[in-house]
Amino acid sequence: MSTAAQTPLHGQPDLQAALHGRRFDAVVIGGSAGGVDAMAALLPVLPVGWTLPVFCILHVPADRDSRLAELFNDRLPLPVREAVDKETIVPGTVYFAGSGYHLSVENDFTFSLSCEPPVHFARPAIDVLMESAAEAYGAGLAGILLTGANQDGADGMAHIRACGGFTVVQEPGSAQVPTMPLAAIHRHDPDLILPLAGIAALLPMLENVKS
């Protein structure tokens, strides 16, 4: 009955096993209520020289500009920007979805914005970003879903999995608001369910996985 085995450090061999044979081209991370804090704990683990693009999406109010990209740009050693319509995705860059528009990844690895109706009351919606990124990257996409108070992201995570990608859900008990992780776990069978510290241990490993 060792509790030490449950700490993130000792969990790492399992993470390696879970990632065996995987090779990723991009990471998408979604969250809602409590998500800013969770991302503030998570994103700083990305090391200097990190090469994958990371797409971050939080539910932000539609009627004012999001300052998330600025906020995180000051905290990370990597370039952090708000995703711009028709922009070509640059490796090693962390992108945030801006307010008031859905963000999609196109098959030619550019971004596009749209004003389609909100999904689960959200625009930008996590489902929209994850589903489009899954279509573009297929098995090369890793999806991470964090704390949140609604169902958005569940369909997106399921679609990532259906396209051959890898999904990680924050362990609901460790989430500030468990609704979103619970909905995703209910909707599909994720590759991993981890507390935030576990996701923080996993994230840097996504880049160097070998087949």
Add this chain to the structure above:
Amino acid sequence: MSKPPSDTDIELRMLVEAVYLKYNYDFRDYTGASQKRRVLAAMKSMNCDTVSNLQAKVMHDAGAFSQLLQFLTIPVTEMFRDPEYYLAIRQQVVPFLKTYPSLKIWVAGCSTGEEVYSLAILLHEEGLLERSLIYATDINPESLDAARRGVMPLERMRLYTENYQRAGGTRAFSDYYTAAYGGALFERALVENVTFADHSLATDSVFAETHFISCSNVMIYFNRRLQNRVLGLFHESLCHRGFLGLGSKESIDFSSYAERFEPLARRERLFRKVGA
């Protein structure tokens, strides 16, 4: 890293090609992800289990095409959406517009008219509406009909009133509409000088010289090639030093016209045609 196209992607390309050949609506240069979502929504609503079935239906039934068109175009908008945009027009474009004895304004991709009525109210309050001719164009005949009617959902009025006030509105917003036909019917005088017309940014050419073009949240649905075509049309239509307004997240940086417009209000995406 790039994947071969999925069956659905292949079918989508065939669908837009068929629509173009049969009905002369050109969706071939629309961006993929949002168009795919809208076609999938149309499939569901029209009881087709594949895009190919949807294509067959649309090919042989013009009524089915007009149903599909309601999905392919994006009639989701609101009055004074992005109030800062209208405030910037009021503060930074109107003073120039006031120097012209008569004005021609083009609302490109006017959808169901929210942007047209918003601009008409702004121009009215600035004393410009009476000497303005506004062209409001769209490819969707049903949207144009709705725009002509000018009846908006009553339950939206609270949001629109807030937007209007943030946009620098100087009156009571309720002065502009009356409750009628189960909605808010906007003053006919607002659109007396508006010409609603069918015009495609993808296939049609310039029809008038204009002083100001407003086209928000239309070009985001176009790929770079089509965005470039549209900016070319706008450049051709605008008079010397004319004004162009785009949606708050739209960029002309990737276009070959980037150098031919100068930013007037960067955040609000207001541009001015660079002199020759």
